[in-house]
Amino acid sequence: MQIAYPKSFLKLLLIGFALAMLPLFFAFGNAALYLDRLAAQSRNAVTQAVQATRASRALVEQITLMERSARQYFVLEDSSLLENYERAHEKFTESWQDLSHLRLSNIQKNALHALSEQEQTLFQNMMGHPDNTKLAAEIVNHFAELTTQAQDILDENNRQIDRESAILAETAERTQQIMLWQTLTLIPVALLVAVMITFLVAQPIRRMDAAIRKLGEGDYTELISIDGPGDLRNLGERLNWLRLQLTELDQQKQRFLRNVSHELKTPLTAIREGSELLNDEVGGTLTSQQREITDILRESSLRLQKMIENLLSFTAVQFHTPQLKLEAVALVPLAESILADYALTISSKNIDIQRNFSPSDIAIMGDREKIHSIIDNLLSNAIKYTLPSSSIRFSIMQENDHAVILVHDSGPGIMTADKDRLYDPFYRGDDAYQSLVSGSGLGLSIAKEYVDAHAGEITLLPSKHGAHFRVTLPLKADKS
Known part of the structure; x- marks a missing residue:
């Protein structure tokens, strides 16, 4: 499926950042909404509790004040005490109205309504018959009942506050759980979006890197x-x-x-x-x-x-691709003929060729011309860089179903910096006179191509002195 990319890489990055941040912004906004709702609920609960407590205490205080004023009036019959009673009644009425405007349970409303009716009846009796001594004892006794009812209302308010606090705590805990699950859900979503955007960003870069690598490899x-x-x-x-x-x-x-x-x-x-x-x-x-x-x-x-x-x-x-003309190739006679071609150079440099051909009749199915080129390139390099009056160890042997060719010269060897690019075409190393990869820089490259064509392997073996090459060729090459 074709992916629709934006027109610029910068726009893709901005879209990616925006999409990755979107779940987090949603989480933050939702958390802020929950916290604001919880804060508002807390404020309302605290305000309700304070107002209910204040009004309930005011009811108890005003009933106590009215009782004291009534008792004093019946004893002293002072009209100012009756005025105090009337003012306390007015404040009681105000507190009752304040309390009735709050959010109360049905029990509280019924208790408050009953308290108001009894206080109103008591007030009318008090104000209508202030000089009736027969009603004095009855009126005073009613104040005790009012005080008890007011205290019950205060206790019920306290219990209501406790219930509201429990509900508020439960709501806070539920909000915390919701926010936790929301976070646990949205973080993977944000990571998934980030991974998708990273893939969209990295995919063309990987393709470009692969294309550049192929260009670099030719x-x-x-x-x-x-x-x-x-x-x-x-x-x-x-x-x-x-x-x-x-x-x-x-x-x-x-x-x-x-x-x-x-x-x-x-x-x-x-x-x-x-x-x-x-x-x-x-x-x-x-x-x-x-x-x-x-x-x-x-x-x-x-x-x-x-x-x-x-x-x-x-x-x-x-x-x-090198095409093989397969035939039976006797390796030892082929090697001897190549050495004969370099007889003059070997003689002039007084090089001792230490042969080890075992068995002497080893033969493989391969391309004679290409095998000739493999051995010729290895020997020519060995002869070129072997110091005068030194030796070259040249071995041909059989290991299981493979022929093994070993060429170990007595030259300066191959520098570490040259080993990684030993088979690169035209590569001659940093010092052409101290490295085996001099001249045109094609000998080892061609040798490796021909060895690979025979499904063989050419390797540089570790050596304290000189260069030590090992070529492994199957006795029966695959013509494909």
Whole structure:
């Protein structure tokens, strides 16, 4: 499925951040709403409790004040005491009205209504018959009942406050649980959104990284198409343009190598034939100095021929996967013939070739020309970098169903910095005179290509001195 990306990478990041933060913002907003609701409920509960407690206490206080004023009036018959009683009644009425306006239970409302009616009846009797001594005792006794009822209302208010507090605590606990579950739910949602956005951001970057890696490895065959924001798609188009340019440049390089190699081979053949004729003294007897010069020409022409053949082999390998012409190849005679080609160089440098061919009749099914190139490249490097009057250990043996070729020279060895790029084409190392990968830098690269074509393996073994190569080839190669 095609993913619809925004036009810019920055917009994608902003959308990603916004989507990742959206669940968290929802959680924060919802938490704030719950907390605000809980705070409002707490304020209302506290206000209700304070007002109910204040009004209830006021009822008890005013009844006590009315009782005291009534008792004093009946004893002293002072009209000012009757006025005090009337003022206390007015304050009682105000407290009763304040309490009746609050949110009360049915029990409280009924008790408050009964208290109000009894107090009103008592007030009318008190004010209507202030001089009736017969009613005095009855009136005073009624005040005790009013006090008890008012105290019951106060106690019921306290119990109502306790119930409201319990409900408030339960609501707070439930709110806390809701917020906890909400957080536990939204955090994974936020993480999932973040992972999805990260995937959308990382996917085109991974594709771009893979495309750049392929370009760096010299693979120009695959079309580069980056599916992502507009600016990354533009960058992908630039990379594809670069791929096309590199493809054309690589083709030009291959054509150049192929043409130059063929052009050089013709005059080189003439030089080789001429140096061989001189060496055979066809033109006359040579002096020792002339023979030395002839040997130099012959050896240099052989070396130049080897480099040109490597260039031709490398060009063929680059254009086509090596095709094997399978036949039975006797390794020991092939190795001896290659050593014979370097007999002059071996003799001039006084190199001791320590052979170990066991068994001597070992043969494999392979491509004779390519196996010749493998052994030739290993031996030529070993002979080139082995110091004069030193030795080269050359072994051919059989291990199970594989043939093993070992070449161990006495040269300076291979630098650590060169080991990772030992088989790279044209790589010659930082110091061409101290590293085995000098010359054209194609010998080991071609050897590895041909070894791989035979389903074999070439490795550099650890060695204190010199370079130690091991080539493993199956006795029966797969033609596919």
